Amino acid sequence: MLRYAITSRALFASDDAHRQTALLDQCARWGCEGIDFIQLREKDLPAADLASLARRILTLLANTRSTTKLLINSRPDVALATAAHGVHLTAAPGELTPSQVRQLYAEAGLPAPILSVSTHTIAEAIQASNDRVDAILFAPVFEKSIAGQIVAPGQGLEQLHRACIAAAPVPVYALGGITPENAASCIAAGAAGIAGIRLFHDPASKEEPSGVHAKQS
Numbered sequence: 001m002l003r004y005a006i007t008s009r010a011l012f013a014s015d016d017a018h019r020q021t022a023l024l025d026q027c028a029r030w031g032c033e034g035i036d037f038i039q040l041r042e043k044d045l046p047a048a049d050l051a052s053l054a055r056r057i058l059t060l061l062a063n064t065r066s067t068t069k070l071l072i073n074s075r076p077d078v079a080l081a082t083a084a085h086g087v088h089l090t091a092a093p094g095e096l097t098p099s100q101v102r103q104l105y106a107e108a109g110l111p112a113p114i115l116s117v118s119t120h121t122i123a124e125a126i127q128a129s130n131d132r133v134d135a136i137l138f139a140p141v142f143e144k145s146i147a148g149q150i151v152a153p154g155q156g157l158e159q160l161h162r163a164c165i166a167a168a169p170v171p172v173y174a175l176g177g178i179t180p181e182n183a184a185s186c187i188a189a190g191a192a193g194i195a196g197i198r199l200f201h202d203p204a205s206k207e208e209p210s211g212v213h214a215k216q217s
Contacts, residue, residue, distance in 0.1 A: 001183070002193025004037040004116070004135065004173045005030050005200035006073075020053060026201060027057045031066030035200065036193065037116070037135070039088045041073040050075065054082040069114055076101050079113065086114030086134070091124050098131040118175075122159075125167040133170060137195050138163045140176025141186060152176070157189040164190030 012022040030038055040054055054072060061068055069085035072078050076096055079087045087101050096104075098115045105113045116135035117128045128136045142154040154177055164172045171192030178186060178196045186194055 001187055002036045002171065002173065003200070004039065004137070004175075004193060004195035005035050006039045006041050006195060006197045008197045008201065009042060011198065011201050023053075024056055024060065028060045028064070030200065031061045031064050031068045034066070035068050037069050037071055037114075039071045039073055039116070039195075040084075041088075041197075043073065047075070047078055051078050051082050054078060054084055058082060058084065071114060071116055076104060080104060080108050080110070083110055084113075086116070088116045088118070088137075089133075090118045091120065098133050116173075119163070119167075120155075122163055122166050125163040125172070129167040129170045136163075136167050136170050136172045137175045138167075138172050138191075139174075139195075141174045142177025142182065144177055157185055160186060160191060161189040164192075 007023055007027070009016070009019040009023040012019040027038055038057065040050070040057065042050060042053065045053065050072070054070065057070055061070065071086045071088045072084050073088045074090060074095065076087050078084070089095050089098065089101070098117070101113055101115060105111070115133040116137060117131070117133050118137050118139065119125045119128055120139060125136055125138060138160055140152050140154050141157065141160050144152040160172070160174055172190070173193045173195040174186035174191040175195040178194045178199050183194045
């Protein structure tokens, strides 16, 4: 089971300085646990602050000789400036294409970037596969609720299964409402791994949910 963690320092308490420190500690634990990918998704940060945070995470991963790869959400400029392992792209209009990001990395003399992309439809999954990305996030698999109110209906395991078939051979990660309890059903539906924000964050404790964070083949 491949694992793809998405950051959100908003899940931590206190002021922003302490939140960033807590997020760095979390990333260090992810690196030691062998999480496959960390997506740095702090969209409210100015580019300079985002780059600083990315460099600190990359240093943590390098110091522990972790195999975890850092992807920057929707900011190829920051990814290039920090020599991050790659970029996460969305399906939003106006974003650079995977081929354009690859070209930028090549022109900068950097290794080929790892590219992941968010998809919400079968057509988007097919397009991402045609673009030869390295990972496809398909969402939402399960419904999302806030304070007991459903804010995004889930597409279900059958649609996830169809997306996995359509995207082959690119690995698909199930995203949206993934829990330790339903993760196995996503893998059974054809997903190569699971992705999430709250799924991997544990601000209150360093204890991890059983069965999700253990490294699996």
